[in-house]
Amino acid sequence: MTSPSDRNQEIEQRERKLREKEVELRLREMEQQMNNNDVPFLKTVKYQPEQKPWMKKVILGGKLFALGVAALIAVRVASVLAGFIIVAVLGWVSYQLFFVSRKKS
Structure with missing residues (x-):
């Protein structure tokens, strides 16, 4: 047991x-x-904000227009600055040619 x-x-x-x-x-x-x-398995989908197709084109057109305006303004400013520089250089050269050379002679 x-x-x-x-x-x-x-x-x-x-x-x-x-x-x-x-x-x-x-x-x-x-x-x-x-x-x-x-x-x-669930297929995931990238979130697309609800915009109309023409809205994207309007936004792109607005960006292009803003870029064109900025380019025109940059050209205007550059041309004004170039004009000032040209006038200043011509003035300095004319001063050197006509006034400085007479003082030495």
Whole structure:
């Protein structure tokens, strides 16, 4: 006959084995759920703000017009500056030719 302590140890050992089998079974079930290929995939779509197609063209035309105006202003400013520089250089050259050379002679 077996003693009560041996019987208790045997019962505890069986319970441990049973718990281990349950854990293994649950792990397998979870792994099968993770590897399940029946998961539906949703196709993602880039967010498009609601603009009318002609609105993009209007915005692009406005940018082009602003660039043209900026170019015209830059040309005007450059031509005025070039005029000032030309007048200044002509004045300096005429001063050098007519007034400085007479003083030395």
